[in-house]
Amino acid sequence: MPLNLTQLRADTGGAGKVTHFNNAGSSLMPRQVTDAVVGHLRREEEIGGYEAAAEAAPNLDRVRVSLAQLIGANPGDIALTESGSNAWAAAVSALSLTAPRVLLARTEYAGNVLALRRLARHRNLQLVVLEDDDGGKPSVDHLQQELATGDVGLVALTHVPMTGGPVNPAAEFGSLCRDAGVPLALDACQSVGQMPLNVAELGCDILVGTGRKFLRGPRGTAFAYVNPDLHGAEARMLESREASMAGRLGLGRAVDYALELGVEAIRDRILKLAGIMHARLAELPGVELHTEPQHGIMTFSVRHKTPAEVKEHLARERVNVSMVQHAPSTPDAVLYATLEDEPTAVRASVHCFNTEAEIDRLVEVLTQLQRTNR
Ligand SMILES: Cc1ncc(COP(=O)(O)O)c(C=O)c1O
Structure with missing residues (x-):
């Protein structure tokens, strides 16, 4: 059974107050x-x-x-x-x-x-x-x-x-x-x-x-x-x-x-939203996606902006994302990676209570940010 989005949003006190795409960091608790x-x-x-x-x-x-x-x-x-x-x-x-x-x-x-x-x-x-x-x-x-x-x-x-x-x-x-x-x-x-x-x-x-x-x-x-x-x-x-x-x-x-x-219903909605977010971000010039939509976590970079600049700009518009380092590529780098390494990408992570309108908002704020490049 598909989820009842109105109910999900009503259960989620933060929904409508922030656009929360940091569910892989710490999600919004239901009331x-x-x-x-x-x-x-x-x-x-x-x-x-x-x-x-x-x-x-x-x-x-x-x-x-x-x-x-x-x-x-x-x-x-x-x-x-x-x-x-x-x-x-x-x-x-x-x-x-x-x-x-x-x-x-x-x-x-x-x-x-x-x-x-x-x-x-x-x-x-x-x-x-x-x-x-x-x-x-x-x-x-x-x-x-x-x-x-x-x-x-x-x-x-x-x-x-x-x-x-x-x-x-x-x-x-x-x-x-x-x-x-x-x-x-x-x-x-x-x-x-x-x-x-x-x-x-x-x-x-x-x-x-x-x-x-x-x-x-x-x-x-x-x-x-x-x-x-x-x-x-x-x-x-x-x-x-x-x-x-x-x-x-x-x-x-x-x-x-x-x-x-129902965890299957949660998964289905997350996958649907991840697919939409991926497609919308892929259309944005200057945004490079690093991942396919296989779950709720997506990472990307914005041309000429550091991950911290992107995160801060989004935060000013009350859009929550986080930053990550890409997984290292060589065995030595894997073994000597630390949790403090410099972030290399922005991470946006969706949950079932997120909406397509919130994805539009993310895209809109990223578009604004890119205008500051010109
Ligand atoms: C894959 C993975 N494992 C473990 C952890 C750490 O979990 P905790 O903070 O509960 O120790 C995280 C937190 O980001 C994680 O992403």
Whole structure:
């Protein structure tokens, strides 16, 4: 069933106040999510933090149930955390790897690469960057060759890169890793909430996601799935005893909201809007698109303007976008990338509550900016 746009916009307090194309950074929460967060904070104010948590215990338990439904897992294999990358690093570091080579793709999230570099130093591991295939995705053939050596202890893959670009072949990776008995750690921070995910179909042993991006949950919320058959890592050990219960309840409400809308319907609308945005930006002289519309994240450059200048100009018109560095192209650059590298592109990311009129607005403001070049 197509989504009811009027309802979606009514649920989204920020819709109409800003043109929000920074959903890959942090999306606009629906009011149901804000209500869950604020409602719990009020109870903490009124009766005390521990008492409010005890009162909300059944709802807090349901957060794991909702997440489990979202990704086809058991609630007991889900950890509630505050950061996707911290959970990823903790889960991966706890693994007892049976071989020294760790495979990763060119588009692995830079924070995960940093964690792998630390791990490699301490445990004498060798990090190997997989080649891309002709379509710019990590090569499944190269993965197969590496796995056949018997020297691979772990494979890391970021499902949808924060820099845009193709959706990486997670299920193909999962199937080969399962056959080889090698754990696959999947970073789904940019895919969860914008496309259906199922850990059994993806064949991953670790999956992490953040709350604030396409799930539209509060900041400082994240989750991790850990396959209970893995040696070393275990879901609950990733949880910190102290955390924002309001945030966790907000995350649960965000997941329920996505499930109520239907993740397929969300995906379809995001893809439709991404296609429209891509076509409109492609018509703009001086705009160079770097990605195809395969999900909600699009990156582009504007001739004679830095990404920061474009972002600032759009922000003055209350159009929110962000900036990214392109994924590095050589293995060395992948291994030594940092999260602080100079941005090379503007990132505009759509969600289901965005409209075609908002895309028109983006195009209009970019056109104004280009006039200042003449
Ligand atoms: C692909 C990817 N992984 C991980 C993260 C980090 O998640 P968190 O900020 O929850 O640690 C991000 C954030 O931008 C991301 O895009």
